[in-house]
Amino acid sequence: MELTTEFCGMPLENPFILASAPPTASIEMIERAFQAGWGGAVTKTIKPDYMKIEDASPRFHALKEGNRVIGFENFELVSKKDLQYWKNGIKMLRQKWPQKTLIVSIMGDCSRESWEELAKWAEDAGAQALELNFSCPHGMPEKGVGAAIGQNADITRTITAWVSQAVHIPVIVKLTPNVTSVLPIAEAAKKGGARALAAINTVESLTGVDLKTLTPYPKVQGWSTLGGYSGPAVKPIGLRVISQLAQHSDLPLSAMGGISTWSDAMEYISLGADHVQVCTEVMVSGFGIIKHLLAGTLAYMEEMGFSCLNDFRGAALKKLTSHEALTKETKIVPEVNHQTCIKCGKCIIACRDGGYQAISLKEGQISIDRARCDGCALCMFVCPESAISHAKAAER
Ligand SMILES: Cc1cc2nc3c(=O)[nH]c(=O)nc-3n(C[C@H](O)[C@H](O)[C@H](O)COP(=O)(O)O)c2cc1C
Structure with missing residues (x-):
């Protein structure tokens, strides 16, 4: 049985890669993930040095069922590390781990120079592909970036085109689910030159209110703000988005949202995803879950008689029809x-x-x-x- 796959011409030794998030916030963490068996990683979103990033504390809140985190809210911003740190690290990772896929997530400000320079910088550093973060729902949209880009088809197309024309490596656009429909945004990304789509980023959320102080969570010195929701609770939204993209766009798909087990991942692949990314479950349970993800996937494929992921990729899409077409008899x-x-x-x-x-x-x-x-x-x-x-x- 074969777990290898490919994405925009990049070979992947297995379909599990780390999403852009705290588990990929440092070179040391990415290297430990590679050692553990992850097929690749998308770096925590990197921004130009002149964009100042300050995180609030605390910035997480969770909904739990017993001890299990069901839904996770965060209002963390992008990487606080500078470009020199990332450049050295990306070069080292590419040399030491040539068989792993390293995608660099970037976010410029609103200007063309900012995106072009950052994209060229990442290509020079050794990125195999770029993931454009047009989808962070908190903090960054106040500055006109993040989901503020991914909620506007014209801006999505324009910035994707700036980046696509500036580099030779594949450009992946990471979409926000916080839109009426992802399809016009996906189409705009394609028109701008995107070679693939990634979805979903977090779902804009407010996970609760402290009724004693009448303050929403997470509480930062008596105040709060809206955050992004991830983990098992958002899987149905991620599956819905991926199914719509797979049905209406011919771009390859990197899928994520609530994957905590091998079966979650297989559901995404059965709906047309090329591979999957994981964030929250790794934050909660560590890099070691890759062993269960790989073993569970292989056992499933053996049971089903599949020899490779293509044997069932997109198969569940064929069973998705309109409500009108469902029998009522x-x-x-x-x-x-x-x-x-x-x-x-x-x-x-x-x-x-x-x-x-x-x-x-x-x-x-x-x-x-x-x-x-x-x-x-x-x-x-x-x-x-x-x-x-x-x-x-x-x-x-
Ligand atoms: C704490 C936290 C920080 C994140 N930071 C980023 C980021 O810097 N860039 C990005 O594109 N997505 C970021 N994400 C979103 C994840 O990459 C992913 O799209 C989302 O969490 C859904 O996947 P999951 O349910 O496996 O967590 C972050 C998510 C969390 C929970």
Whole structure:
């Protein structure tokens, strides 16, 4: 079985690369990730030295389910390290790790010179490709960059063209999900000369309010600001964006958003992604998760009889159609496993007040009235014991 793949002409030894974020904030961290087995990395976004970056503290907040981080909010800005630091490090990484893919994420100010100079600098330093950060949703848009670029098709096309004309290496545009539709922005990036798209950056968010002080989180000396949401909670948004891009754009896709397991990654590839990037799960669990990502992917491919990623890349897209085209002639038939049902009554309440009043307790057992049931599947998702299944479908 083959995990190698390629992206814009760059070979990738496996489809897992680190996203531009804290895990790629230093050369030492990127090198440790390479040692651990990651196929490549996108550097934390690098900016010109004259752009001053000051981070607030704290700048993270998380929504948890038990001990697991489900959603992660941040308002961290871009790299605080200077160009000399990155230049030396990028050169060293390219020489020492030629088999790894090193993409440099950049962000200039609003001027042409700024983007052109930074792009040429990164190419000279040894970047194999550039990722243009047009998508950071917090802090940077106040300065007219980040998502302020990626929310405007004209500016996206203009800056992509400045950079594409300035360098010979592939230019990847990283898109924001914080738009009505990503498609006009993707099209603008392509017109500007982008060779590939990366998505998604974080989802603009406000994860909570401290009700004692009536202050939103994260609290910085009594104040807060909007942040960007990442981690498992944003995977459905990332999958949706990638499916739309795969259906409507012919550019290669670097996918991310909420990947924490091998199966999350395979879902993205089945929707047409060329490879995936990971950030939040590495921040929470460390570079070592690459071993599970690789082992799980290989086991899945073996079970499915796939010899390479292309065997199933984009396969799930073929099953994505319009609502109009979905059959309305069948409905699922819920079945209760009476061995595992604990008769907690959650399905009865949910069906009574959020469904079709089809579930009741009869002679001490959960009973479903097939004539009333509309086959919506709510009962299956509220059952704490997974005792309700919908394996069968019947004519309406
Ligand atoms: C703390 C933090 C800092 C980030 N910094 C950057 C950045 O400098 N440049 C960038 O393009 N994306 C940045 N991102 C966004 C990630 O690269 C990625 O697009 C997003 O987190 C979704 O992936 P995930 O769910 O795997 O985290 C950052 C994300 C986090 C959580």
